[in-house]
Amino acid sequence: MTQTKRSSTRLMLLAAALLASAAQPVALQAQQAAPVAALVDTVSIPHESFTLANGLRVIVSTDRKAPIVAVSVWYDVGSKHEPKGKTGFAHLFEHLMFNGSENAPGDFFEPLQQIGATDFNGTTWFDRTNYFETVPAPALERVLFLESDRMGHLLGAVTQEKLDNQRGVVQNEKRQGDNQPYGLVEYAQLRALIPADHPYGHSTIGSMADLDAASLEDVKTWFRTHYGPNNAVLVLAGDIDAATARPLVEKYFGDIPRGPQQKAVAAPVPTLKSRxxxxxxxxxxxxxxxxxxxxxxxxxxxxxxxxxxxxxxxxxxxxxxxxxxxxxxxxxxxxxxxxxxxxxxxxxxxxxxxxxxxxxxxxxxxxxxxxxxxxxxxxxxxxxxxxxxxxxxxxxxALEAVGGFGGKAVTLAEGALYAxxxxxxxxxxxxxxxxxxxxxxxxxxxxxxxxxxxxxxxxGKREAYEEAKGVSGATFAPAYYRAPAEGDQPQAAPSRLPLAAVDRSTPPPVGQIADLDFPDVQRTTLSNGIEIVYAARSAVPVTQLTISFDAGVAADPADRLGLQALTLAMLDEGTTSRSSIQIAEAKERLGANITSSASLDRTNIGLFALSANLRPSIDLLADIVRNPAFAADEVTRLKGEQLARIAQELKSPGGLAQRTLAPVLFGAGHPYGKPASGSGDPARVAALTRDDLIGFQRAWLRPDKARIFVVSDRPLAEVRAALEAGFGSWRGEGPAATKDFAVAVPAPQPRIILVDRPGSPQSLIYAGQLTSLKGADELLPVLSANDVLGGNFLSRINMDLRETKGWSYGVRGGFNRLLNNVPYLISAPVQADKTGEAIAALRQDITEFLTSKGVTPEETQRTINGFVRELPGSFETGGDVLGAMQTNVLFGRPDNYYETVAAKYRALTGPAMDQAIRGVLDPSKFVWVVVGEAARVKPQLDSLGLPVEVRTAPGAQ
Missing domain, CATH: 3.30.830.10 (Metalloenzyme, LuxS/M16 peptidase-like)
Structure with missing residues (x-):
C-alpha cells in the first residue's frame, strides 16, 4: 500500500505504435524510420466491456501468454475529492481497505499470498484510488470474492483500533517521504501554484493535523460516499475472456448496492498573477x-x-x-x-x-x-x-505485463475512469x-x-516540522484546505439489490495451478569465446540483453573506491568515433536504451532494443563497450557529477546507513566492505585519472570476463550473427584482474552506531550480521523461513512494528545473497520517539523466532502455497526471465532450476525451516546502525544494554 508520489500518468502504451513495425526493418537514420502515424491505426488492446445493473463498469482483455489474470479495481475518488479538514482521507482509507472485510477478516495480504498473487498493492493519487493484484487464473474466483467483499461488506470490519493503527502507519509514511532530501518540495509547489480551495491544492498524503482528527465515523462516511460500484471500474486482463468473466463478476459484485454518484469536480488550470x-x-x-x-x-x-x-x-x-x-x-x-x-x-x-x-x-x-x-x-x-x-x-x-503499476489493465482503467x-x-x-x-x-x-x-x-537548516499529536516537535498550521463542495455529504444508501445472495461464509476454492514451465534456455558462443545464454519470448517485438562481467563493486580497488562507477559512467560519454551527443541521438533514433549497473559481484551493461533495429542497436552497444574514448575533459566533468552524487548520498538516511554498516560488518579492506552504491570515496574519486579508467576497463570489462544473456523474439541464429558482428573480434588487453576474498572479516562487535542527522522526523534503523552461507548454497529453506521473519508484508517484524504498533511504514529483513557471503540485513524506518522501543521490539521478535516461537503450521502453509502458486506470475516478462537466467548462472544452478523449486517448497516443513535459519542467525551478533537526531534518540538507546557509538553525519548542518 503506497502513495504513488510524483508519478506520471502519461500514456502507457504509446509503445504499441511500434508493434506493427516488427516485420519491417527500420533504418538507423530518422528520415528512413517508419512514421508513427502509419503504425498507430493497427494498434489495439482487445477488450470487451459490460456494466452491471448497479453501475459497476467491467472491462475484460484476453492475453493467453501466461496462466495469470490481472485484477484491477479503480475507484473514482482521490485527494481532489477531499473537503476542508479531511486532507489525506482518500489515502488513509486505502490503507484501511487492506485490514480485512466482514467475510474475510484479517489482513488482506494473507489470502493474497496464499493464492500466489504477484504485483499486488493499492495506490492513491489526486484522481483515483486503485487496488490490484495478478493471480494464477485458477485463483480468479477467490480474488473476485475478496475484492467484492471489501467493496460491499467492509464497514463491519472497520474498528477504532484499526483506524488508530493505520493513522500511525500513514503518518510514518509521510515522515519517511518528508525525511528525504528535497522531501518537502511538493508542499511548497502545491501551495504556490494552486489556490488553497482548489481540488488539487493539497498533497495526497495530507496533513498531520487532519490525520490526527480523523474519526471512525469520518472514515465510514468516506466509504459510504465514494466506494459504491457505480463509482468504480473493474478490469480483468490476462488468461480470461468476457464470457467466462461475466457470470463470475455478476455473482460476486451484482448484489452490492449503488452508492451516491460521484459528482464532477471543477478543476480549472490556475495561473499565477506574476512570477x-x-x-x-x-x-x-x-x-x-x-x-x-x-x-x-x-x-x-x-x-x-x-x-x-x-x-x-x-x-x-x-x-x-x-x-x-x-x-x-x-x-x-x-x-x-x-x-x-x-x-x-x-x-x-x-x-x-x-x-x-x-x-x-x-x-x-x-x-x-x-x-x-x-x-x-x-x-x-x-x-x-x-x-x-x-x-x-x-x-x-509495459505491453508484456497484464497488471501491476503499468500494464494493460492500467491503460484500460485510466481511459475508462478519466475519459x-x-x-x-x-x-x-x-x-x-x-x-x-x-x-x-x-x-x-x-x-x-x-x-x-x-x-x-x-x-541549510530546515524549518520546524509539522508533527502529529503526542509526538514532540514544533508544528505549523497547514494552509492547503478547500471549502466543502455541494454534494460532499453522503446520501442514504439504497437497499440491497434483489439478487440471490452469495454464500460468503467460505471463500471459493482455488483450482489446480500448474507448475511453472520456464522458457527453454539455449547456449552458443561467439568466435572469441564469449558465451551467449538465450531464451525466446515472442509477446513483444523487443530484444533485451545484458553483458555481465565478473567485476562488480567488489572489484573496486580499496585505494580508488568509485573507480568502477566512474568507468561505467564514461562508457557512453564518447567513443573513438562518436561524441556523447552523437551516442545519445543514435540511441534515441533507434528507440534503444543502453544502461550500466553493478551489484557487488557483477558489472552489467544492458541493451533494450526494438528487434526491428537489432543490428544497429548492437553495433552501437559494441562501440560503447569496446571503444570508449575516456576524453580527459569528459573525465573531469563526470568526476564532478559523481562527487555531487556522493554528497547527496551522504545527506540521505539510506545512504548514510549503508555506508556505515558495510565496512563494520566486512572490514574496509574486504571486497564486500564497500558501500553497495559503488559511488565511492570523495577524496579518492577526486584523485582518479584517465589512466585509472583505462586500466579498470582493460582489467575487468573484457571478453574473457563476459557472458551475454539475451531474451528476444528473434531466433538465436539472428541474435548471434548481430552479436558476432559487434563483438566477435574483441580481444582482451593485458592481464585480467581478480578479487581477493581471502581477506579476513572482523569478529562480530554487537553495538549501536548512532549517526547524528539533526532535524530527522524519523530514525532509520539498519542492522546486520554476517552468516556462514555462500550464495551458491541451496538457500531455499532459509529463505522460506525468513519469509516468515522479515521477508514480506506479513512477516513477524513488519506486522509488529507496522500493523500492531503503527510505528513504521514498513520493516524488512532479508538475506543479501552475495556470491561469497550472505549477510542478513534489517531496514526499519520508525518515528523518532519510538527508536529505542523499536530496536527492543525487533530484538525480541528475532530472539523469539529463533528460539521459542518458530514457524507455525499456518505460516508454513501460507509460505509454501505462496511461493509455489506465484511462480507462473513471477516470469511474465522478458526482463523477469533475463534476471532469472543471470541468477542461475551466477550461483551455478541448472537452467531449469525454477521448474524444480515447486517440489522443493512442497517438501518443506516448519521444523526444517526453523532448523535452517537457526543454524545461521544469532540474535546476539547484530550490529545496529541508527540514522536520526542524536539529541532525541540517544537517551532511548542508552537503556538497551548495548554500547552506543555516536558519529556525526558528514556535512551535517
Missing part, C-alpha cells in the same frame, strides 16, 4: 533549481505536445538542457524536465542540480534564458521524432503521431509564457 520566486532551506548537498507551471491534464488536446516539449527540453539524453548546462557550460550535474499528467490538471516542471561551487543565481538566469529561447524557436523535426521514438520505446515493456473510454489510448496515440514542431511551439507559447513558480532549494 513567484522562493528559497527553501533543506539538509541537501546541492542547490536544486525548479521552474514549474500548472498546465492542463491528460485529456486536454494540448497534452501530447506538452509532453514532447518536456522530453526535448530535459527528458532526452541529448536534451537541450543536458547539452547546454551539463555538457557545454558544466554549470549543472543533473537536469530534467517532465510533464506530469493527471486527469484534470498537469504540472510542467524543470529541475537543475547546480554544480557545487557554481553561482546558483547565475545558473537560474541562464536556465530562464534557455527556456525562453526554446519557447521562441521550438524544437526541430528531428528532436520531435527522437522524443516520440524515445517515449515509445520506453513504454513498450469515459477504455480505448482512449488510441486517441492519444493518434495525437502523439500528429505532433509537429509548430504544434509544440504553439502549445509552449500558450502555457509556458505564463508566470512561472521559481523555487530554489539551498543547503
Amino acid at each position: 513567484l520566486d522562493e528559497v527553501m532551506k533543506d539538509d541537501v548537498a546541492t542547490t536544486r533549481i525548479y521552474r514549474q507551471w500548472a498546465v492542463p491534464g491528460l485529456t486536454d488536446k494540448d497534452a501530447p505536445a506538452l509532453d514532447v516539449a518536456a522530453v526535448v527540453l530535459g527528458g532526452l539524453d541529448s536534451s537541450r538542457l543536458d547539452n547546454a548546462l551539463v555538457r557545454r557550460d558544466r554549470d549543472a550535474v543533473r537536469v530534467s524536465a517532465e510533464y506530469q499528467q493527471f486527469a484534470q490538471l498537469g504540472f510542467f516542471e524543470v529541475q537543475v542540480d547546480v554544480k557545487p561551487g557554481v553561482d546558483a543565481e547565475a545558473v537560474g538566469r541562464k536556465l530562464d534564458q534557455l527556456i525562453a529561447d526554446f519557447i521562441r524557436t521550438g524544437p526541430t523535426a528531428d528532436e520531435v521524432q527522437r522524443a516520440v521514438t524515445r517515449e515509445a520505446s520506453g513504454r513498450i515493456a 469515459g473510454d477504455p480505448a482512449f489510448y488510441k486517441k492519444q496515440l493518434a495525437a502523439y503521431a500528429a505532433v509537429s514542431p509548430a504544434r509544440v511551439k504553439a502549445v509552449m507559447g500558450k502555457w509556458l509564457t505564463r508566470p512561472v513558480y521559481a523555487l530554489s532549494v539551498v543547503p
